[in-house]
Amino acid sequence: MSELRFNPISKEWVIIATDRAKRPRDFIKTKEKKILPEYKKECPFCPGNENQTPEETFRISDNTAWKVRSVFNLYGALSPQGGRVRTNDGLYRTMSGFGNHEVIIEHPKHNTTIPLMQDAEVADIIRTYKQRYSAIQQNRGIEAIIIFKNHGPNAGTSLEHPHSQLIATPIVSPQSRSRIEQAVNYFDVTGDCLFCQTLAEELKLKKRIVSESENFVSFMPYAGASPFQAWIFPRRHMASFDQINETEVIDLAKNLKCILSKLYYGLDNPDYNYTIRSIPVTEEGKEYFHWYLSIIPRISQPAGFELGSGMFINTSLPEESAEFLRQVKC
Amino acid sequence: MSELRFNPISKEWVIIATDRAKRPRDFIKTKEKKILPEYKKECPFCPGNENQTPEETFRISDNTAWKVRSVFNLYGALSPQGGRVRTNDGLYRTMSGFGNHEVIIEHPKHNTTIPLMQDAEVADIIRTYKQRYSAIQQNRGIEAIIIFKNHGPNAGTSLEHPHSQLIATPIVSPQSRSRIEQAVNYFDVTGDCLFCQTLAEELKLKKRIVSESENFVSFMPYAGASPFQAWIFPRRHMASFDQINETEVIDLAKNLKCILSKLYYGLDNPDYNYTIRSIPVTEEGKEYFHWYLSIIPRISQPAGFELGSGMFINTSLPEESAEFLRQVKC
Numbered sequence: 001m002s003e004l005r006f007n008p009i010s011k012e013w014v015i016i017a018t019d020r021a022k023r024p025r026d027f028i029k030t031k032e033k034k035i036l037p038e039y040k041k042e043c044p045f046c047p048g049n050e051n052q053t054p055e056e057t058f059r060i061s062d063n064t065a066w067k068v069r070s071v072f073n074l075y076g077a078l079s080p081q082g083g084r085v086r087t088n089d090g091l092y093r094t095m096s097g098f099g100n101h102e103v104i105i106e107h108p109k110h111n112t113t114i115p116l117m118q119d120a121e122v123a124d125i126i127r128t129y130k131q132r133y134s135a136i137q138q139n140r141g142i143e144a145i146i147i148f149k150n151h152g153p154n155a156g157t158s159l160e161h162p163h164s165q166l167i168a169t170p171i172v173s174p175q176s177r178s179r180i181e182q183a184v185n186y187f188d189v190t191g192d193c194l195f196c197q198t199l200a201e202e203l204k205l206k207k208r209i210v211s212e213s214e215n216f217v218s219f220m221p222y223a224g225a226s227p228f229q230a231w232i233f234p235r236r237h238m239a240s241f242d243q244i245n246e247t248e249v250i251d252l253a254k255n256l257k258c259i260l261s262k263l264y265y266g267l268d269n270p271d272y273n274y275t276i277r278s279i280p281v282t283e284e285g286k287e288y289f290h291w292y293l294s295i296i297p298r299i300s301q302p303a304g305f306e307l308g309s310g311m312f313i314n315t316s317l318p319e320e321s322a323e324f325l326r327q328v329k330c
Numbered sequence: 331m332s333e334l335r336f337n338p339i340s341k342e343w344v345i346i347a348t349d350r351a352k353r354p355r356d357f358i359k360t361k362e363k364k365i366l367p368e369y370k371k372e373c374p375f376c377p378g379n380e381n382q383t384p385e386e387t388f389r390i391s392d393n394t395a396w397k398v399r400s401v402f403n404l405y406g407a408l409s410p411q412g413g414r415v416r417t418n419d420g421l422y423r424t425m426s427g428f429g430n431h432e433v434i435i436e437h438p439k440h441n442t443t444i445p446l447m448q449d450a451e452v453a454d455i456i457r458t459y460k461q462r463y464s465a466i467q468q469n470r471g472i473e474a475i476i477i478f479k480n481h482g483p484n485a486g487t488s489l490e491h492p493h494s495q496l497i498a499t500p501i502v503s504p505q506s507r508s509r510i511e512q513a514v515n516y517f518d519v520t521g522d523c524l525f526c527q528t529l530a531e532e533l534k535l536k537k538r539i540v541s542e543s544e545n546f547v548s549f550m551p552y553a554g555a556s557p558f559q560a561w562i563f564p565r566r567h568m569a570s571f572d573q574i575n576e577t578e579v580i581d582l583a584k585n586l587k588c589i590l591s592k593l594y595y596g597l598d599n600p601d602y603n604y605t606i607r608s609i610p611v612t613e614e615g616k617e618y619f620h621w622y623l624s625i626i627p628r629i630s631q632p633a634g635f636e637l638g639s640g641m642f643i644n645t646s647l648p649e650e651s652a653e654f655l656r657q658v659k660c
Contacts, residue, residue: 001411
């Protein structure tokens with residue numbers, strides 16, 4: 001018989017279909033290997049084509065060349081021009097598309113990806129995330145900053161050159177408010193951080209841990225909504241990604257590379273998204289929240305049931321997936 | 331500049347990327363046409379293979395053969411055996427996989443789909459939905475019933491034979507509770523039904539209406555979360571799908587066939603999901619809710635931003651999509 005599990009952080013119910021659970025190896029979808037060149041003349045993110053991207057907002061470079069760049073998105077979903085203008089018309093509410101949308105070009109090489117990079121190169125990506133987060137949150141009217149990565153077509157990208165994105169929104173989304181409400185309720189009742197308690201519980205049980213280091217722990221959530229969903233939690237209690245220090249930047253890079261490598265080698269380079277879940281900038285410093293990074297391999301397709309109910313069916317067991325990934329090198 | 335729109339029914343913000351909005355024709359993805367046979371010997375849903383499906387729960391037939399059948403799902407996500415058993419272990423809550431999961435085999439022919447069926451055949455599908463909904467809601471411990479359809483691989487199905495599904499859950503999902511809360515708040519403040527008011531507004535504005543009949547109206551929501559998302563609202567105020575009468579069954583069939591035909595001919599048979607959003611069975615009869623059917627073509631891919639924020643980016647304008655579909659035959 002299957003079981004339902006409740007995720008106290010996301011406030012979502014998941015049906016873990018244990019009866020028809022697939023084995024971890026069943027999720028390997030061997031794709032046709034596309035051999036990419038290290039440099040592609042027509043790629044706007046490749047070195048030499050810097051004038052094809054919109055304005056650069058930040059770069060990390062050594063003496064000779066850039067290592068990571070952030071630029072405005074050519075087709076930004078939101079724009080820093082203008083301000084927050086709201087209009088209400090009867091039932092409907094509209095807001096001007098104020099905000100920010102940047103692209104972080106992760107590496108000069110067209111054909112690399114985090115598992116193939118040096119640790120120090122991944123640290124430069126995280127450093128760029130932090131610099132952009134800290135700079136953009138200064139802007140009046142920005143309420144939340146979402147850093148995310150789309151890897152592969154099933155994860156919503158068609159651009160090959162390795163890149164992440166940052167979108168700053170002029171509102172706190174109802175999803176974010178709902179997660180905050182969960183954390184506040186737990187904090188009010190127990191006096192503890194829901195995330196610190198989750199981490200303590202997982203470290204005690206051990207069965208869903210994938211890897212750990214001095215400052216971070218990677219594990220599969222008890223009620224993972226889809227196969228191989230993984231979380232990286234900082235051990236130190238901090239509400240905002242902006243609070244990460246330089247030691248933690250270097251250590252997060254190692255952890256991120258490690259778990260993405262385990263997916264890369266263990267599941268043959270699956271498509272995935274990851275996102276950093278930080279407190280809204282207007283709530284910064286609150287004690288009840290704790291930022292983390294969530295990785296969602298796109299190896300199953302949410303369908304009508306998920307859309308109709310907001311619940312999920314997961315055909316893998318988080319405990320088995322964690323056991324499988326623990327065995328894979330990183 | 332793009333704009334943000336708020337959906338008062340789903341409580342979701344959508345970025346309508348008007349700057350980079352695609353034209354309706356840009357969403358046509360011509361696929362390789364797969365010629366399917368009318369009958370496939372190895373298909374468990376084809377006539378003659380009835381003994382390959384689990385127990386039948388209902389059928390509509392004429393003198394010679396069945397027209398629609400419902401059967402238990404061979405790999406049911408939830409099962410009517412046992413009951414609702416909850417266990418709490420520290421932070422985590424689990425429930426036994428009690429519920430129901432049925433498949434509605436829509437037609438004897440392997441290679442048909444709603445746009446190609448007769449109106450009377452589609453009415454038999456809706457009649458089956460209603461019969462199963464009404465029967466299953468009698469079971470103690472069932473709290474919500476989700477009827478849905480997955481059409482095509484991007485919508486999460488690999489089975490070719492036309493079918494829908496029904497999952498009955500032992501809980502009301504937090505997503506459903508959140509929508510109810512929106513409806514209750516509106517009702518408490520205004521004394522009106524949020525859905526009736528939305529319908530009145532759309533009928534007044536006309537620009538997002540796709541088609542209408544005596545009992546139903548098909549339109550594109552003001553803050554549609556993805557391209558060509560469409561809603562079919564009953565004009566009569568009723569909270570539960572269970573309240574639909576025979577005249578409305580026949581008329582809903584026509585409306586569903588009409589809008590699916592417009593997608594089929596206008597966008598070259600896109601993959602899609604649809605789901606019936608009804609009040610939870612334990613809330614039946616409440617005045618503030620109003621059931622409807624939601625159709626979500628799977629022609630764009632939610633990515634890291636959507637996962638990380640719970641917001642959506644829609645690269646189409648609902649008004650333009652509605653205008654486009656109004657011109658397509660049905």
